[in-house]
Amino acid sequence: MSNKKFNILKFIANYLIILISIFALITIIFAGLLEFINRSVLSGKDLLIFFIVSAVASILFSIVFKLNNISIVLQAIIIYFLLSLIVVLVGYYVLYIYDIGHNYKLFISTIIFIIVGLVFLILFLIIKLRKVNKSLNENLKNFKERDH
Amino acid sequence: MKKISKKIIILVIILLMFMGINYVIMDTNHNVVLANESVEFENFDYEIEKIRQDGDLKINIILSWDTKEEIFINHIFITVPNQEEEVTNIKPESNLKNNNMYHYNLNFTVQNWQIGTMKIDIAYSNNLANTSEEHYIFYIAEGKYLEEEISWGNAIFLAIITTFCIAIGTFIIIENNKKSYLDNIN
Amino acid sequence: MKLQIDEIPNLEETEIIIRCREVDDRINRIGNYIRTSYITINGKDNGESYVLYLDDIYYFEAVDNKVFAYDEHKVYEVSYKLQELADLLRKTSFIQVARTVILNINKIEKVSTLVNGRISAVLINKEKMIITRAYAHAFKQKLNG
Structure with a gap:
């Protein structure tokens, strides 16, 4: 298989995995929420909308992954933010689970906890990155001292 | 490529199971x-x-x-x-x-x-x-539009679960991206 | 361990012989250090030839089918191909970090990880190099010894 063909296949495979991950995520979240709140289930139309949203979002995610000049922390923040946005928009405009007028408690709680989750994510990544970089620089220091 | 194909197949199977559980045809006129x-x-x-x-x-x-x-x-x-x-x-x-x-x-x-x-x-x-x-x-009676307002306790619980799912989703997507280029090198 | 240094004024070329019962890690490191310190390469700048000590070179870079050596102040064109240098310098502190770059690890001040498996290296002259993901693993392995 030529290099170009392989790269195209690789890109498609990655795209599909992102698509399926997003689709599975929003299906699981909203199936659970609907079951808990309404005692109802997702319809075929809802699933189709989810699929279209996932397909479009996957394109965005694939573009984000092509950005090489951003830090690991920023990359994770962008992915988390985009996923949260998808969940909130689908819940607001498609399933009407989130609404400022009605069910505002769920809407406000979700927004607050998404922000809290983001803060935790940033802290976790900064600590992890510092640890990795510290270890790498220690190895560098040992290497240089070994040679001198 | 083999590893990526396996992951795709597993995810598709899980997804089809969820779709099977959740799919329902809109029903009218029974209430x-x-x-x-x-x-x-x-x-x-x-x-x-x-x-x-x-x-x-x-x-x-x-x-x-x-x-x-x-x-x-x-x-x-x-x-x-x-x-x-x-x-x-x-x-x-x-x-x-x-x-x-x-x-x-x-x-x-x-x-x-x-x-x-x-x-x-x-x-x-x-x-x-x-x-x-x-x-x-x-x-x-009991049509799909009928909902009750949920309490703060339930709202917070559901919000935590939602946030947790989003965090897991973020982790899975990033890890998969990392693995895909490591697979290429190896 | 015994250390003997003989100063011979009319000696043509410096010769270092290590006698040991077994070649272990320490002996290898001493050998690598000596190689890095004493291997020289000929470089040209504006038509003039220079003898370059490996210890002074920050990195080699291939541009337009030519290979250049960068030290702290100047750039020299060398007659080796990048792959030849990679083979020659395998047991020294030099390592290939990109398709067109061989870097001297001793000239790195600090490193940090980037997205998509790349590593950023800041040299002691504050210049930044990117270790691409294809070479990042080998780089980490070399640091670990």
């Missing part, structure tokens, strides 16, 4: 209860749809029925617990079907959020002069 028997309204059907108008959630109701003779709708009264609303100036679409029945299609939007059992009272008459008004009443 209608007639308060009075009327021989005039036949094949009565209704559809309820949530819509967003100017940022507000409203209910769009579509009713359809057949009658042997032509009728003229005067008013429609919508009643839910603690709330009554009259929907006026509604003109149904009508057409004569092959079996000489009059088919009516009525589409209207209810302004307020509905909670509880909804009573729909259609006031109609048999002629334009409105000489005698009759009522056709029915109830819609």
